Structure formats: structure tokens, C-alpha cells
Amino acid sequence: MKKKKPVACTVSSLEQEGNFYLLTAKRPTRFKFKPGQFVKLYLDGKSNEFEPFSFFSAPEEKGLQFMFNTSTLFKEKLSKKKKGSKIYIEGPYGDFTISKKPDHSVLLCRGLGLIPLSSIGKSLIEKRKKLNIYLLYENMDRKEILNEERLLEFDKHKQVNLLMTLLNERPMEWPGKIGPITAEMLEDFVPSPRKKEYYICGPSTFVNRMLAILEELKIPKKRISTEPWD
16 A cells, blocks of 8 residues: 555544434545545544544545544544644545445445445445445444434435335334344345445444355355444
């Protein structure tokens, strides 16, 4: 990975959404990225300390957006940034992005895996007005969901189809399903699943489980893109 020079970004807003924060920054002049990519984010221009952040926003949007929780001291400090302050980003990096000729797509994610898939999903909608998107989102419990209200608003888009599922909780008035994503669940939710493109993001155990399901459904490997992490 060739190192790139970090560039300064001005924070436009920082809003808390449940257990997460949404940081919006002004896009530096001539800065370009692809949906699904990430940057190394620095808190100031002198420090060598950074953390990787996937874009929550799509390239077609005016500003740059990052969604995060305060699971580390670095992110705690980031959550205290004020409007008008600076952050520094190096990149973009990563090959996890939409195909050159996008098709109807299935997005499979767990937890924070929704972040890069949000960038991909929003970009797919902008690039191809007639493409349908099927988002299957698995979490341990409702607190793990990245802003359920925002997701339900996204689901109102005529191109978007959302299915959320929980593993360890059975809340009242839950709009989704209970239990892990399965081959049967996917086949029931996605019409003609063998004709779709697939984007998978989440912990490596989740990604491997989704790959096994897609193999069972005989989805061609060339139609699958993955971004696992440990």
C-alpha cells in the first residue's frame, strides 16, 4: 500500500445518533474516492497516530461522511471534534467497490459492515436509477444497529429493499426477522438470486458464512465482492 500525503478536512458537523456518531467534513479540492473505499484518518497534522475509516457517504454526495462509535480512545477524541476544526485523511485505499457495469445487487452485512455498504448502496442508486438493491443486515441485538431510523428511511426508497435480523434479542414490534441470515431467508427475500451481484462486509466469520450460503445457492464467484475483517 503506497503511502499518500494526508490532506486537511474541515469538520462541517458532528451528530450523535444513538450509540454512534456521524461526522461530516468538507471535501478537499480534487479529492476523489470510490464507494466502499477507506482512508487513514488523523486527528491532527503532526501526529503519526491514525485509524482506518470507511466512507459512509457516496462519491456523488457533496461532503465526506464517517460513521463511528467510541470503542477506542482515538474515536473518543474524534467524537469531541467541533464544527470548523480539522481532521486529516490519507488515501483513499481499498479495492472493495462497485463493479464497472453495476447490476441489481444484494448487500450482506453485519454490524459496522453497513458503513462501506452504505457508500456502495447510495452510489448504486445514483449511478443506475433502475437498479434494485436488497440489503440484508444481521446484528446481535438492536443496540448494534447503525441508526435504525435512518435505515427505515432508506428502505422507503423505491429501489431499496431492507431486511434486518437479530440473533440474541426478540424485541416487541420488531420490523425484521430473528436468527442468522440463511440460504432460505435469502431466497425468500431476493428474487432470482443467481442473477444478482453480491457485496459482503463484516467480521471474517460472517463473510465466510455468507460465502458458504452463496456457494450453496450456486452464485458465480465472479459476481461476489467481499471485505472481511477480524
